[in-house]
Amino acid sequence: MPTLHMVNKSPFERNALQSCLAHALDGDGVLLFEDGVYGAIKGSSVSGDVEGKGGVKIYVLGADLGARGIESGRLIEGITVVDYPGFVDLVTSHDRSQSWL
Amino acid sequence: MPTLHMVNKSPFERNALQSCLAHALDGDGVLLFEDGVYGAIKGSSVSGDVEGKGGVKIYVLGADLGARGIESGRLIEGITVVDYPGFVDLVTSHDRSQSWL
Amino acid sequence: MKLSILVNEGPYTHQAADSAYQFTKAALEKGNEIFRVFFYNDGVNNGTRLTVPPQDDRNIQKNWSELAEQYKLDLVVCIAAAQRRGILDEGEAKRHGKGEGAANIAPGFRISGLGQLIEAGIEADRLVVFGD
Amino acid sequence: MKLSILVNEGPYTHQAADSAYQFTKAALEKGNEIFRVFFYNDGVNNGTRLTVPPQDDRNIQKNWSELAEQYKLDLVVCIAAAQRRGILDEGEAKRHGKGEGAANIAPGFRISGLGQLIEAGIEADRLVVFGD
Amino acid sequence: MSEAKKFLYVNRRAPYGTIYALESLEVVLIGAAFDQDVSLAFIDDGVFQIAKGQDTKSLGVKNFSPTYRALGDYGVTKLYVEKESLAERGLTEDDLMPIIYEDENDNFAEKPSLIFVDRAEMAKMMSEQDIVLSF
Amino acid sequence: MSEAKKFLYVNRRAPYGTIYALESLEVVLIGAAFDQDVSLAFIDDGVFQIAKGQDTKSLGVKNFSPTYRALGDYGVTKLYVEKESLAERGLTEDDLMPIIYEDENDNFAEKPSLIFVDRAEMAKMMSEQDIVLSF
Numbered sequence: 001m002p003t004l005h006m007v008n009k010s011p012f013e014r015n016a017l018q019s020c021l022a023h024a025l026d027g028d029g030v031l032l033f034e035d036g037v038y039g040a041i042k043g044s045s046v047s048g049d050v051e052g053k054g055g056v057k058i059y060v061l062g063a064d065l066g067a068r069g070i071e072s073g074r075l076i077e078g079i080t081v082v083d084y085p086g087f088v089d090l091v092t093s094h095d096r097s098q099s100w101l
Numbered sequence: 102m103p104t105l106h107m108v109n110k111s112p113f114e115r116n117a118l119q120s121c122l123a124h125a126l127d128g129d130g131v132l133l134f135e136d137g138v139y140g141a142i143k144g145s146s147v148s149g150d151v152e153g154k155g156g157v158k159i160y161v162l163g164a165d166l167g168a169r170g171i172e173s174g175r176l177i178e179g180i181t182v183v184d185y186p187g188f189v190d191l192v193t194s195h196d197r198s199q200s201w202l
Numbered sequence: 203m204k205l206s207i208l209v210n211e212g213p214y215t216h217q218a219a220d221s222a223y224q225f226t227k228a229a230l231e232k233g234n235e236i237f238r239v240f241f242y243n244d245g246v247n248n249g250t251r252l253t254v255p256p257q258d259d260r261n262i263q264k265n266w267s268e269l270a271e272q273y274k275l276d277l278v279v280c281i282a283a284a285q286r287r288g289i290l291d292e293g294e295a296k297r298h299g300k301g302e303g304a305a306n307i308a309p310g311f312r313i314s315g316l317g318q319l320i321e322a323g324i325e326a327d328r329l330v331v332f333g334d
Numbered sequence: 335m336k337l338s339i340l341v342n343e344g345p346y347t348h349q350a351a352d353s354a355y356q357f358t359k360a361a362l363e364k365g366n367e368i369f370r371v372f373f374y375n376d377g378v379n380n381g382t383r384l385t386v387p388p389q390d391d392r393n394i395q396k397n398w399s400e401l402a403e404q405y406k407l408d409l410v411v412c413i414a415a416a417q418r419r420g421i422l423d424e425g426e427a428k429r430h431g432k433g434e435g436a437a438n439i440a441p442g443f444r445i446s447g448l449g450q451l452i453e454a455g456i457e458a459d460r461l462v463v464f465g466d
Numbered sequence: 467m468s469e470a471k472k473f474l475y476v477n478r479r480a481p482y483g484t485i486y487a488l489e490s491l492e493v494v495l496i497g498a499a500f501d502q503d504v505s506l507a508f509i510d511d512g513v514f515q516i517a518k519g520q521d522t523k524s525l526g527v528k529n530f531s532p533t534y535r536a537l538g539d540y541g542v543t544k545l546y547v548e549k550e551s552l553a554e555r556g557l558t559e560d561d562l563m564p565i566i567y568e569d570e571n572d573n574f575a576e577k578p579s580l581i582f583v584d585r586a587e588m589a590k591m592m593s594e595q596d597i598v599l600s601f
Numbered sequence: 602m603s604e605a606k607k608f609l610y611v612n613r614r615a616p617y618g619t620i621y622a623l624e625s626l627e628v629v630l631i632g633a634a635f636d637q638d639v640s641l642a643f644i645d646d647g648v649f650q651i652a653k654g655q656d657t658k659s660l661g662v663k664n665f666s667p668t669y670r671a672l673g674d675y676g677v678t679k680l681y682v683e684k685e686s687l688a689e690r691g692l693t694e695d696d697l698m699p700i701i702y703e704d705e706n707d708n709f710a711e712k713p714s715l716i717f718v719d720r721a722e723m724a725k726m727m728s729e730q731d732i733v734l735s736f
Contacts, residue, residue: 171517
């Protein structure tokens with residue numbers, strides 16, 4: 001019964017990503033989009049939280065990365081970049097979506 | 102040239118109070134109002150940051166405490182409760198106000 | 203698959219309004235059915251016909267209205283949230299004495315109750331929430 | 335003392351709109367002069383005459399309009415921010431073909447440019463910002 | 467409608483600073499009429515919504531906290547509260563409003579609506595829902 | 602008007618996720634016509650506003666980052682960037698757009714507008730302002 005968690009907030013400004021990761025279960029997916037994509041950058045003060053969350057698959061929306069000038073080489077290892085159709089697939093392939101507003 | 106810093110965000114949700122305290126100078130004032138008043142509660146995971154900021158005077162808006170059910174006995178030692186007229190006095194008695202949005 | 207969308211924020215101020223639109227459009231283009239798009243909180247502001255965005259920028263309201271026309275989308279604005287924020291249809295404008303021509307709801311949007319959101323959750327296979 | 339106020343958020347959704355009002359009122363009652371209240375970002379939504387808040391709740395727009403009348407306040411809504419969000423006066427409504435009676439600016443508010451905000455900063459002794 | 471769906475309302479924000487807590491509650495009240503299986507989660511700053519002693523007179527806004535206590539009358543009786551969220555905010559269970567309901571299947575005995583769970587239990591409860599609503 | 606006032610625009614938010622960065626920039630542009638002493642501060646997520654390589658085509662929104670590079674033409678030449686904010690976000694100075702201005706008092710020599718300061722220097726600069734605008 002995996003859940004797709006949706007995080008659109010910067011992890012440096014708000015606690016949404018942190019709270020999401022604390023509640024995500026093994027097998028769940030986390031999609032980072034809008035300002036949430038900053039959580040996908042390696043070598044930041046929060047990247048350890050993301051890297052340490054084994055068992056959860058992390059996705060990031062490419063359009064939001066591009067707008068913010070984040071090249072794929074700067075992403076944490078193992079994160080999958082998706083486009084809007086891929087976002088739709090994530091929603092339909094998980095049993096429910098939960099937005100961390 | 103003291104500054105009145107205004108913080109209206111919960112310190113558990115956002116980084117506004119933390120960033121404010123990191124930039125406030127000795128002699129400055131910090132007014133906690135709206136959801137910012139949660140930063141005035143003692144015994145929380147962030148109260149140490151507030152208690153440790155010597156040299157800065159902390160004020161909190163009483164109307165916002167009351168709305169949220171926070172009794173004065175739960176406040177960190179040394180914090181001054183003000184009303185809206187007191188808020189106005191704080192603005193006029195400091196050289197500038199800076200809102201941490 | 204049958205999807206419902208909840209939009210909690212207004213246009214331009216929060217990207218949530220754009221994300222909801224891009225997601226809905228992509229879902230439709232992939233052949234999914236959108237049971238309903240429900241606008242709540244400041245999301246009701248997506249449904250005003252009075253916006254005049256800069257010419258070099260997107261027109262979010264118009265994008266929704268056109269998508270609604272193309273795919274026969276059901277765009278529902280919550281009546282309670284809309285009243286708080288000043289979004290009215292003709293009936294509401296008249297009932298509250300706002301004067302002739304004051305209705306500002308955009309084409310393709312309709313105003314209805316919160317029950318429509320619950321129904322959107324019940325009837326769809328997935329409900330996706332966009333907000334701040 | 336002479337104060338100017340900047341309001342960046344809309345009514346009901348963010349308490350910033352209430353705080354700005356309570357602060358302005360208290361400042362006036364203490365004998366201070368308010369040079370100008372400037373509404374920017376979603377703050378422009380404080381100036382719509384179309385809101386119909388629940389009867390047991392405060393009417394934020396009406397509070398501002400009454401305060402403006404009582405103290406001859408200058409309430410200025412930013413034109414660029416207002417156009418993005420669908421707040422128009424009669425001239426704007428006509429210029430953009432929105433139809434007779436579509437103007438939704440509330441009594442006591444006027445629409446003008448961002449220069450009015452800069453002037454508010456220059457002319458006042460203190461500028462106080464309320465936002466999200 | 468076929469079977470009841472499991473609806474979860476997630477409350478992560480403090481009251482009054484923004485309207486989300488109030489407008490979420492308005493959805494819960496309307497939703498109660500639809501005979502679905504409803505739960506509420508209070509995590510992070512959401513636990514402040516049910517703090518006791520709220521008095522908004524000086525603020526000039528409506529105090530909607532009594533409505534949480536009325537939820538039982540609408541058949542909404544499962545309010546999950548996260549213990550870790552309370553502790554981080556310097557709160558104990560005693561700082562919350564007592565919220566109860568009358569169990570019509572048990573001779574209308576008064577029972578507590580607040581269910582205190584740890585983070586892992588909260589996560590499990592969330593994963594068992596059909597619809598998760600956040601505002 | 603008598604003397605020029607010191608205006609500071611504080612940018613603490615990322616671009617695109619919300620409109621604040623863009624609408625703040627619009628105030629800066631208008632304000633530049635008023636012959637005041639203008640500075641910009643980029644702290645916390647505000648440093649993301651001037652990241653290089655921004656491309657909004659797939660997003661369908663306007664890319665306003667080139668406007669920061671044009672600020673020099675409007676006489677806005679003091680853009681303070683906080684080093685600690687960069688480091689916490691895994692950024693270096695090389696990840697930012699080069700922003701320069703032509704110094705009309707120095708034979709139109711090209712000079713950098715970005716001034717990299719540590720937190721203490723940023724705090725001191727803030728305390729020397731007349732008007733602090735935040736969006």
